[in-house]
Amino acid sequence: MFALTISETPLLSANFDTESSAMVLSPSHSWRLKYVSLGVLVLQTTSLVLTMRYSRTLKEDGPRYLASSAVVAAEVLKVLACTLFVFKESNFNVQAMNQLLKEEIVNKPMETMKLAIPAGIYTLQNNLLYVALSNLDGATYQVTYQLKILTTALFSVSMLGKRLGIYQWLSLLFLMAGVTLVQWPTESEGTEEQKILTAGSQFVGLMSVLMACVSSGFAGVYFEKILKETKQSVWVRNIQLGLFSFVFGFVGMIMYDGQRVRQSGMFQGYNTITCTVVVLQALGGLVIAVVIKYADNILKGFATSLSIIVSALISYFLLDDFNPTGVFFLGTMLVMAATILYSYPHKSASVGTIKIENCPT
Structure with missing residues (x-):
């Protein structure tokens, strides 16, 4: 059952896509911080995808955990984490933190309400990701979800007036070709009924990913626009985003899973894997904020590509839910090449790139 309630993800929730809001790294930052952020991004992205996939396909005796409940729990953790960062920025002064939050959130209702739009979209997006991972293997999902680069580019051009150079548009063509190959049908064994059911499940998963890509691109660019127009702290903005996401998620949970919540409770089906998914999502x-602060476009491109490879290897060797073909590997290589080419910084003034050079923090 589809529950209208989820982050990245997305992941998101309180996160915004690195493709649509990257910050140029200053030369003063060390290579160590760059590679640490690279490793953290690869680890977080791969772990979230595979753990979420495993949690949605694990056979259990009792009821399966509610995706809507996991979304609400993740939003609460995000708000708490961002509040701790604001507390740190306030020199661990509770009174100063309360004053800052009151001034930026309560006393500026119009600024706060701007976050309702991306919060609602992120909530929808994260639910779509749960549906996608319930119907697709982790590697196929990971590669197909890279279409968010295309949607981010199109929304950036239309909403922010960004200009893309020939390399960026060429990378988008590579991306489309790669995703097409990844989704190319293969001959499978089994009865005709099994084939129909498998095809139907893959179609649902694919449509969910495509809808998540569109919502991810729009919400990311919209959030970028908000960040560029104000000087509020990123953590304050994420608190505003998380509060709206929590409200939307909670309402959605009551609307679509209210009866199950009343019967077995909000945390039915929770186990160690479920809690891990919630924490990773929160x-x-x-993690994205750290990457934006310390990493550059090239490293983000490699991180995305590496997470695809790692997801495919783990899906094949450990989860045993993915049988790669030569066509899949060719499509994956095209997607990785497109990701790197799209993120490659070009010095020519005639070539535009999608990034924020002076994003307020």
């Missing part, structure tokens, strides 16, 4: 926004 930390997603914080």
Whole structure:
């Protein structure tokens, strides 16, 4: 059952896509910080995808955990984490933190309400990701979800007036070709009924990913626009985003899973894997913020590509839910090449790139 309630992800929730809001790294930052952020991004992205996939396909005796409940729990953790960062920025002064939050959130209702739009979209997006991972293997999902680069580019051009160079548009063509190959049908064994059911499940998963890509691109660019127009702290903005996401998620949970919540409770079906998914999802926004602060476009491109490879290898060797073909590997290589080419910084003034050079923090 589809529940209208989820982050990245997305992851998101309180996170915003690195493709649509990257910050140029200053030369003063060390290579160590760059590679640490690279490793953290690869680890977080791969872990979230595979753990979420495993949690949605694990056979259990009792009821399966509610995706809507996991979304609400993740939003609460995100708000708490961002509040701790604001507390740190306030020199661990509770009174100063309360004053800051009151001034930026309560006393500026119009600024706060701007976050309702991306919060609602992120909530929808994260539910779509749960549906996608319930119907697709982790590697196929990971590669197909890279279409968010295309949607981010199109929304950036239309909403922010960004200009893309020939390399960026060429990379988008590579991306489309790669995703097409990844989704190319293969001959499978089994009865005709099994084939129909498998095809139907893959179609649902594919449509969910495509809808998540569109919502991810729009919400990311919209959030970028908000960040560029104000000087509020990123953590304050994430608190505003998380509060709206929590409200939307909670309402959605009551609307679509209210009866099950009343019967077995909000945390039915929770186990160690479920809690891990919630924590990884909640930390997603914080990881993205660290990457934006310390990493550059090239490293983000490699991180995305590496996460695809790692997801495919783990899906094949450990989860045993993915049988790669030569066509899949060719499509994956095209997607990785497109990701790197799209993120490659070009010095020519005639070539535009999608990034924020003076994003307020």
